[in-house]
Amino acid sequence: MMGIDPVTLIVALIGASTPILLAAIGELVVEKSGVLNLGVEGMMIVGAVSGFIIAINTGSPWLGFAAGAVGGAGLSLIFALLTQYLLSNQVATGLALTLFGLGLSSLMGEAYTGINPPLTPDLFPQALRDIPVAGPILFGHDLVIYLSILLVAGVWYALHHTRMGLILRAVGESHDAAHALGYKVIRIRICAILFGGACAGLGGAYLSLVRVPSWTEGMTAGAGWIALAIVVFASWKPWRALIGAYLFGGIAALQLRLQAAEINIPVMFLDMSPYLVTIIVLVIISSDRGRAALNAPAALGKVFHASG
Amino acid sequence: MTAPLLEIAGLTKAYPGVVANDTVSFAIRPGEVHALLGENGAGKSTLVKMIYGLVRPDAGSMTLEGAPFTPAEPRAARAAGVAMVFQHFSLFEALNVAENVALGMEDPPRPRDLAQQIREVSETYGLPLDPDRLVGDLSAGERQRVEIIRCLLQDPKLLIMDEPTSVLTPQEVEILFHTLRKLSAEGTAILYISHKLEEIRALCDAATILRLGKVVAECTPREVSAAHMAELMVGKSLAAPARAATPPGAVLLKVTGLSLEPATPFGTPLRHIGMELRAGEILGIGGVAGNGQDELLAALSGEARTTPGTIALEGAQIGALGPNERRRLGLLCAPEERLGHAAAPDMSLTENALLTARLRQGLDRHGFLNWNGAQAYAEQVIAKFDVRTPGAHVAARALSGGNLQKFVIGREIMQAPRVLVVNQPTWGVDASAAADIRQALLDLAQNGAAVICISQDLDELLEISDRFCALNEGRLSAPRPARGLSMEEIGLMLGGAHDMHEADGEVPHVPA
Secondary structure, eight states, X not given: OTTOOHHHHHHHHHHHHHHHHHHHHHHHHHHHTTOOOTTHHHHHHHHHHHHHHHHHHHOOHHHHHHHHHHHHHHHHHHHHIIIIISOOOHHHHHHXXXXXXXXXXXXXXXXXXXXXXOOOOBSSXXXXXXXXXXXXXXXXXXXXXXXXXXXXXXXXXXXXXXXXXHHHHHHHHOHHHHXXXXXXXXXXXXXXXXXXXXXXXXXXXXXXXXXXXXXXXXXXXXXXXXXXXXXXXXXXXXXXXXXXXXXXXXXXXXXXXXXXXXXXXXXXXXXXXXXXXXXXXXXXXXXXXXXHHHHSOTTTTOOOOXXX | OOOOSEEXXXXXXXXXXXXXXXXXXXXXXXXXXXXXXXXXXXXXXHHHHHHTTSSOOSEEEXXXXXXXXXXXXXXXXXXXXXXXXXXXXOOOTTSBHHHHHHHTOSSOOOHHHHHHHHHHHHHHXXXXXXXTSBGGGSOHHHHHHHHHHHHXXXXXXXXXXXXXXXTSOHHHHHHHHHHHHXXXXXXXXEEEEOSOHHHHHHHOSEEEEEETTEEEEEEOGGGSOHHHXXXXXXXXXXXXXXXXXXXXXXXXXXXXXXXXXXXXXXXXXXXEEEEEEETTOEEEEEOOXXXXXXXXXXXXXXXXXXXXXXXXXXXXXXXXXXXXXXXXXXXXXXXXXXXXXXXXXXXXXXXXXXXXXXXXXXXXXXXXXXXXXXXXXXXXXXXXXXXXXXXXXXXXXXXXXXXXXXXXXXXXXXXXXXXXXXXSTTTTOOHHHHHHHXXXXXXXXXXXXXXXXXXXXXXXXXXXXXXXXXXXXXXXXXXXXXXXXXXXXXXXXXXXXXXXSOOSSOOOOOOO
C-alpha cells in the first residue's frame, strides 16, 4: 500500500466517522427507550442546513453547531408528537421524516450553495499537534470530535450507572411494566427522541461546517442510514457504536486513499464497500438471534397506549 | 377492634359502556388478611388499581389511617405505604434482580447496599434470591419473590396481591402463605385477590365478594364453605363436569425421545419427551409456566419441526410435517395465547374460523375461498359453544377472553380431531365458561378422540384428565392415573418447591 500514510489515514478516519458516530449514539439512546426512529437521515440534513445558515449569518461555527442540534431536535419533535401522542406507526413516520427533512433542507439551503462557512479552529496549540505520530492523532482535532467521544462515555455511564439510565432501559424493555410502576413512559421517550434528534443534527452540522465544508443538497448521502445500521451492529452498546462508526469511517477514508493511490480496482466497488460491509455485518449479527435478541430493547418499535 | 387501616366508601368507576365499580365500600384493619373475591370482570382489578393510584375513581372516598387518601399516581400510593404485587408480573426480563427491585422503589440505596438489603430481606422471609441474576432466567415462583421483596423493602402498611398463586406449585404456595402470615403477624395488612376458594379459606380473615362491580356479600371465609362462596361469586350454583368412564382404545399418538432447542433466548429446551396417548383418554400435563409448555405445544402442532421419527400419529411418522399436514391427518391444537397465536386479533371470527378449518372443512377450492361455507362454520361454532358475540363478522379482539376461548376451542373440536392438544384452555376464563370448555373436552374424549390438556390449574387437570404427567424444566414425568392423586404428590412431581425449602441463602436452581 504505497502512498498511504497511516497517521493521516487515522486522522482522516476520525473526522470522517464523527458525524456518523454522533447520529448513532443519539439513535442508540432513542432505541434503548424502545422507539425506532428511522428519520436519522432527515434530522442530520436539517441539522446540516440549520447549522450552516446560522454559522454563515453569525460568523460563529459554535453557534452553528448549536443551531444544528436545535434543528435536528426540532424535526425529531414532529416525530415524537406523531408517534407518542397520536400513536402513528414508527417505521412509516420515521421514513416520512427522512423524506420531509431532505425536502425541507433543500428549501432552506437554496440561497446558501457555494459559500464557505467560517473556519472551525483546532482545540490544541500547534506545538502539541507537531509531536510526531501521537500529535496529529491525539491533539489534531476540533472540539466536536472530543465532544463526540465524551458523549459516548457519558451515554455509557448514564445507561449503566445512573437511575435515569436504568429507567430509560426499563421503559425500552417493557413499557407496560414501567407504566404499572408509575413511570411516565411517554415523557421519557420524548426526551430520548429529542436527545437523538439533537445528536443527529449536531452530526449533520459537523458535515456541513467541517467535513465538506459547504452546503449542497442531499449532502448527508446515506450517513443517517449507516448510523442506524451501526446501532444494531453495536448491539445497542455505546463503546461498540464508537468502534463501529470508526470502522465504517475507516473504510470510507481508506477507499478515498485507495482511489488516489490508483489501486487497480474500479471506483464503484470502493464506493460500495462501506455499504456492503454494513449489510454483511448485519446479516452475521442477526443470524445469531439468541445473543442479539438479549441486548435488543424488547419493546423496540412497539406502540405504547396507556390503558386504565 | 382496632381502627381500620384503609376504609373505602362508595367508590365508583365507570368506563364507556360498563360500570366497573358501583359504590364499593369495605374496610381493612392492620394485620388483617382481607380477600377480594369475584369472577373476571367483577371489578377487582379496577378496585385495586384505584387504591394503588393507577386509576382515578369517579366518586367515593378512601381513608388511610384516618386521613383522606387520594393517590394521584403509584408513587404517591407507595409513599403512603401501599405496595402491590401484580398478577402479570411488572418485571423486566433483561434486567437483573437488583435493578428490578430498584425500579420499584422511591429512593433506592446504592447498588451494593441494595444487594445486601435484598439478601437480608429474602433470608428473613424465607425467599432466597440472588440479586445479580437476570430476571429472564428465573422461574415464575422466583419472579414473584422479586416482586414481593420489592414491596417488602419499602415497609408497606398495606400489601396488595393480585392472584399471586396462579403460577405457583402447591409447595410454593405453602411458602408464600408462610411469608404472608408472618407479615400479617407483624401488622401489615394484606389485600388478597384470588378466585381459589380453598386458599382463601386457609389464609384470609375476612372476604368481600364482588359481582358485576357491586359488593354482594361479606363473609368470614373460615366459617363458610367454598361452595357457598362460589355461589355468591357467580350468582348461581355450578354443575361439575361429568362423564361416563370409558376404557381406553388404541394408541393414537406416540412421542419418543423428543428433544427441541428453544426458539427464544429465555425459552426452555425439551428433553427426551416420551408419551403414549390412547383414543378416548385425556392426558393432563401439569407444570409451572416456563417449563416447556409452549415449546411442547409447538413441537406437537408442527410449528417447530422435530427430527422425523419422534412423533407418530396412528402409526404414521409426522415429526417432519408442518401444521397443515398434521391438521389434515387429524392432529389439531389450541395454543395458550388467544390473541395473536390462537386467533388473529384484527380478523373477524369468520376469517379466524377459515384459518384453521380450511383443510378439514373444505372451505376453499382451487385457491378460492368459500366465504359462505366459512361463515356458516363460524356460526355453527358460535351457536354450539354459546359464544356471546353480535355475529361472526366481529373482530376476534372485540370478544372477552372467555368467549374468544370458547370460540378457538370450539373451532378445533367441531373439526372432529383425532387428537386435540390444548394449552391453558381456561386461563383467565370465568367459572361458567370454564365449566363449559371442560365439558366439551370430556365429550370429545368420550366420542373416541384423544386430548392432551396442558395446564397450570391443577384442580382442572384432576377434574378432567385420566392420567397426569408433570412437565418440569423441559422433562416430562411418567404418567400416573389422575384419580386419587393428592396435591402433595403432584407438587413433588412438579419438581417440588423450586428451591424454596430453606432460607439458607443458597440458590441451587439451574437456569434452563
